[in-house]
Amino acid sequence: MKAPTLSYWHVWTGDDGTSRQTRCALTNFAMQSMGGNAAPQWNAEVCESKANVMVCVLPVGWVGDWHENPKPQWIIPLSGTWYVETMDGTRVEMGPGEVSFGADQHTKPDGQGHYGHKSGTVGKEPATLILVQLDDPRFLAARPGVFG
Numbered sequence: 001m002k003a004p005t006l007s008y009w010h011v012w013t014g015d016d017g018t019s020r021q022t023r024c025a026l027t028n029f030a031m032q033s034m035g036g037n038a039a040p041q042w043n044a045e046v047c048e049s050k051a052n053v054m055v056c057v058l059p060v061g062w063v064g065d066w067h068e069n070p071k072p073q074w075i076i077p078l079s080g081t082w083y084v085e086t087m088d089g090t091r092v093e094m095g096p097g098e099v100s101f102g103a104d105q106h107t108k109p110d111g112q113g114h115y116g117h118k119s120g121t122v123g124k125e126p127a128t129l130i131l132v133q134l135d136d137p138r139f140l141a142a143r144p145g146v147f148g
Helices: none
Strands: 006-013 019-026 030-032 041-043 051-058 063-067 073-079 081-086 091-094 100-103 117-122 127-134
Touching (some): 006 081, 019 081, 081 127
Parallel strands (some): 006 100
Antiparallel strands (some): 006 019, 051 127, 063 117, 073 127, 081 091, 081 117
C-alpha cells in the first residue's frame, strides 16, 4: 500500500522580505496505530510543539488588511471560502478541507506599505476556520518544505 500525500499552501517570507505562497506536500506518512486497540492508519507527525487551537468565524465580506501571521499557524477551513493574497501578488482561495501554513513573519513593507498578507472571505457565507498556532521559534518564518 502506497503512503498518501497531503498538499498544502505555505505562506512564507523570502530573503528580500516579500511574502510568497508555495504549494507543498506532506509526504512523511507512516502506517501505525494511534494506540490501544486502534488499527494502524496513515499518520504524518508534522511537529511537536506547544500549540493554541482556535476556531474563527469570518463574517461575509470580512477583510483582514495587510498583516503578518501572529504566530506560525496551520489554518484549515471547515466551511465557507477564504482567500490569502501575498505580497508577490499570488492570491489563493481555499474551501473546506484545504490546508495553509502561515509563516510570513519578518516581512518588509513594500512601496505601498503592504506587508505580510491580506485575507478575507469569498462568497455569500461566513468562513469558519480552525487554527493551530505553534509556540515554537523554529517555525518563525519557516521555509517551504520544512515539514517534509
